[in-house]
Amino acid sequence: MEFEALKKSGITNLLSAFGKSISLPQGIFYWTGRAKKEATIDATIGSAQGPESEIIAGAPDKAVTFYLPSVQRHFAGLKSEETVPYAPMLGLPDLRKAWRDWILRKVGPLRERVEPCLCLPAVTPGVTGGLFLAAKLFLDKDEVVVSPDRLWENYSNIVERHIGARIETFPFFEAGRFNLKGMQRKLLDTLAQQPKALLMLNFPNNPVGFNPPQDMVQPIVQALIEVVEQAGKPIVVLCDDAYEGYVYDPAALQRSMFGDLCDAHRRILPIKLDGISKEFLFYGGRLGCLTFGLPSGLDVDRKTLQEELDNKLGGIVRSTVSNCTRPVQSAILKALGQLDQVLAERQRTVDVLGRRANLLKAEFAKVDLPQLKLLPFNAGFFCFCDVEGVPANKLAEHLIAKYKIGVVPSEGGKINGIRIAFCSVPEKDIPTLVNGIVSAIKDLAENA
């Protein structure tokens, strides 16, 4: 956007340097807006959607955003004291404890190792709010943040525009596997220039839909241990776990890597960012949690350390959002008290998305088109196709104009491809979606 009206009105001259630099990224919102108006198959939307009958027995086939009745029903019975007063800055104490228990349940066999590391989670306005808090607390202007080269577009506004730090990437895959060596090299190069490094790990990934296979987890942890030993400097690992739990391949890691990073090395500080948007299918709830995994062997009183970290976080929360919405915290606390039921309901959505992911893979497996390469995916809400010889934006434009299919293109640097949000495409439409993509690439390649 050129902001012509702002310039003409003179308001641009009133803006701060930050005000001048900030804008909504064109990518996802632009293509979602187009798809809403023009597409019959909309693979742009990052929320799980489909016929209500797929998740609720006996419900109609009407399309809905998938939800969990055992979360939503708690709103009806909330008392005024559960909704009206301000919530404490870092969240309702009982919710913080319940979320801690939820993390311990999620880490499964690693419980014993993780428990002593775990701080009390701080409630945040979604994973987005948690990312912002972590960035504010750990990043300086001009510092480098390391990330694989497919990443959620919002990271650049949080890290670059808000903080003035810089994201530097390494190629996500090397010979079809997570690029360990690339990650190590980029971290070591970064640590050669600055006293610490921050690594973003988002598994299951947006936009790739990749979660590491189980046999890759220890090599990733080992690679990070080698980095901090070799550099003699610490790293902070931000685990963006927005899509935790949505894994469709039994050979893949079924939990976050956060647990494996806890106490891996005294110079590795993992921070877990969770959110109810996807975990409890409640995007509008705007609630998340930020949790430190403090290594053992720090020669300090843990309780005092927790209080001091809470104080720092509290300072940021108080001066930005003040506190998070109390009614949602009250309802989520109740839902966490009936977790088995919540998870049983969520499994229906996981199963629906798993069927879509497998069908998508099967349909792409039939395609023999040198310009199209599906990146490895086994989890999450999205998959990503690298495209050669046809600019991704042009492909997305042609797809929507001729085939009425909406996808989100990604073009820049060495990346040229499309993100497919299978979370919002019913199974019956998936063969048409893949055929449309193939035909659109052929059309454009012929005319090139």
Ligand SMILES: Cc1ncc(COP(=O)(O)O)c(C=O)c1O
């Ligand atoms: C990788 C990633 N992190 C974080 C978020 C935001 O999560 P929340 O709704 O909890 O702010 C998203 C949502 O699209 C995402 O894709």
